[in-house]
Amino acid sequence: MFVFEQQRKTPVADSYDVIVCGGGPAGIIAAVAAARNGAKTLLIERYGFVGGMATAALVTPVSEFYKNGKRIIDGMPYELMERAGRLGGADITFESGNYPIDDEVFKLAAQRMLLESGVTLLYHSFFAGCITTDGHISHVIVQNKAGRVAYRGKVFVDCTGDADVVRAAGYKAVKEATLQPATLWFQLSGVDTKALEEQGLFNDAVNDQLPVSHRIRNRLSELNRKGEMPLFGGPWISKGFNEGTVSINLLREATDASFPEQFTKTECSLRDKLFRVVEIMRENFPEFRNCRILKSGVQTGVRETYHIVGMYQLTADDVINPKPFPDTIAKGAHVIDIHKPDSTDQELVVLEQEYNIPYGIMVPYNSKNIITAGRTVCADEAAFGTVRVMAVCMAMGQAAGTAAAIAVQKDLAMSKMDIPLLVKTLKDQGAVIDFDNCRN
Numbered sequence: 433m434f435v436f437e438q439q440r441k442t443p444v445a446d447s448y449d450v451i452v453c454g455g456g457p458a459g460i461i462a463a464v465a466a467a468r469n470g471a472k473t474l475l476i477e478r479y480g481f482v483g484g485m486a487t488a489a490l491v492t493p494v495s496e497f498y499k500n501g502k503r504i505i506d507g508m509p510y511e512l513m514e515r516a517g518r519l520g521g522a523d524i525t526f527e528s529g530n531y532p533i534d535d536e537v538f539k540l541a542a543q544r545m546l547l548e549s550g551v552t553l554l555y556h557s558f559f560a561g562c563i564t565t566d567g568h569i570s571h572v573i574v575q576n577k578a579g580r581v582a583y584r585g586k587v588f589v590d591c592t593g594d595a596d597v598v599r600a601a602g603y604k605a606v607k608e609a610t611l612q613p614a615t616l617w618f619q620l621s622g623v624d625t626k627a628l629e630e631q632g633l634f635n636d637a638v639n640d641q642l643p644v645s646h647r648i649r650n651r652l653s654e655l656n657r658k659g660e661m662p663l664f665g666g667p668w669i670s671k672g673f674n675e676g677t678v679s680i681n682l683l684r685e686a687t688d689a690s691f692p693e694q695f696t697k698t699e700c701s702l703r704d705k706l707f708r709v710v711e712i713m714r715e716n717f718p719e720f721r722n723c724r725i726l727k728s729g730v731q732t733g734v735r736e737t738y739h740i741v742g743m744y745q746l747t748a749d750d751v752i753n754p755k756p757f758p759d760t761i762a763k764g765a766h767v768i769d770i771h772k773p774d775s776t777d778q779e780l781v782v783l784e785q786e787y788n789i790p791y792g793i794m795v796p797y798n799s800k801n802i803i804t805a806g807r808t809v810c811a812d813e814a815a816f817g818t819v820r821v822m823a824v825c826m827a828m829g830q831a832a833g834t835a836a837a838i839a840v841q842k843d844l845a846m847s848k849m850d851i852p853l854l855v856k857t858l859k860d861q862g863a864v865i866d867f868d869n870c871r872n
């Protein structure tokens with residue numbers, strides 16, 4: 433059943449060269465890159481802060497800047513980590529290049545970087561639609577407390593994570609038959625972090641190979657088999673930035689977050705389970721005997737929904753046997769990491785070396801003035817299992833924002849990008865493309 437909405441006269445609030453929708457890791461860096469390359473840039477974000485999954489969902493290890501001792505992601509993403517580090521909210525000494533962050537500091541560091549780069553921020557505004565003529569997007573429409581408001585733009589960067597803009601503009605996006613599960617991440621206080629530290633738990637941001645990790649996992653598995661413990665993954669426990677606090681990735685549930693009714697049920701169910709699980713932690717592990725919930729994510733963490741149908745699809749073979757793409761714009765190296773929605777398992781493939789990421793996976797097929805970055809890019813199930821991590825999302829963000837600024841300056845369609853100029857600009861601004869400019 434359908435109803436027809438009345439035609440509306442929507443005010444146009446302002447006009448920008450580049451409009452980035454979604455202020456997660458990809459969108460933050462895309463907006464910074466566009467602005468630093470001369471574009472008048474607007475970043476639209478539904479929450480009152482940036483960071484996406486890193487802050488709203490408390491996903492606090494940012495993976496992964498190093499491979500085999502080489503820094504494979506640098507430039508603006510690394511600058512953001514250094515800024516967070518200087519504010520005391522990121523530990524960038526971890527050799528794995530898998531950096532723990534303090535979500536509150538990350539919000540501030542990213543916001544400052546955006547504002548200092550000249551980006552205009554629009555918080556509390558939900559991207560709600562766009563105006564398109566012959567595939568060319570002229571405006572995005574946001575819904576906020578002022579009502580429905582339009583912003584005119586020349587190039588649009590979709591960093592919503594769910595391809596909201598791409599789909600609204602009429603371009604194709606698809607979902608895997610089986611989506612990775614969602615996780616309500618939480619932080620605890622009152623934990624005996626000294627005892628956990630003595631057992632080596634915090635030696636690296638994610639360390640599930642230690643006896644202490646096995647002890648916790650085995651006990652939780654036993655309880656899960658008896659029906660006393662909800663479905664879980666890991667658990668991956670990282671040290672909080674305040675004494676006695678930890679950040680835990682554990683609860684998981686199968687869902688499709690692109691259906692709000694279904695995702696609401698997931699939120700309700702996981703919130704209920706969270707309190708049960710914390711009780712279980714108190715009862716079963718002496719280090720957690722006095723723990724309390726410090727906070728949980730503003731939202732349950734979403735690993736994936738829609739992927740665009742791009743000019744190119746990154747495949748498992750491309751990441752396992754790296755290809756020298758002519759349009760390489762970034763590198764990645766994180767393990768292929770596919771969480772199972774219906775069991776405590778995880779499919780992991782460790783990559784021997786870093787791989788190349790081509791520009792074409794960010795551009796919707798047949799599109800004109802739109803590009804994406806982050807977890808919505810065009811990749812098969814396995815390739816997505818590695819490009820989805822935040823350092824890689826940020827590196828793609830730098831490429832997308834830079835490309836958007838170049839497209840505005842040279843009046844280019846995103847599909848006809850000046851790749852040599854894009855690559856040169858990225859390298860001049862610190863991005864690692866071919867290791868000419870690699871810092872160790």
Ligand SMILES: Cc1cc2nc3c(=O)[nH]c(=O)nc-3n(C[C@H](O)[C@H](O)[C@H](O)COP(=O)(O)OP(=O)(O)OC[C@H]3O[C@@H](n4cnc5c(N)ncnc54)[C@H](O)[C@@H]3O)c2cc1C
Nearest residue numbers: 454456457458478484485495559593615733734806807822
């Ligand atoms: C449980 C879990 C564990 C993970 N573990 C790790 C890990 O250990 N290391 C790692 O590096 N990565 C990890 N990831 C992956 C990583 O967090 C995400 O893939 C990454 O954050 C994606 O970045 P993004 O910018 O593409 O999207 P997101 O982080 O999802 O950001 C999207 C942004 O867009 C905004 N937005 C969405 N729709 C709209 C709209 N219509 N209007 C306005 N704003 C909108 C959102 O509020 C958000 O700020 C994990 C993810 C989850 C869920």
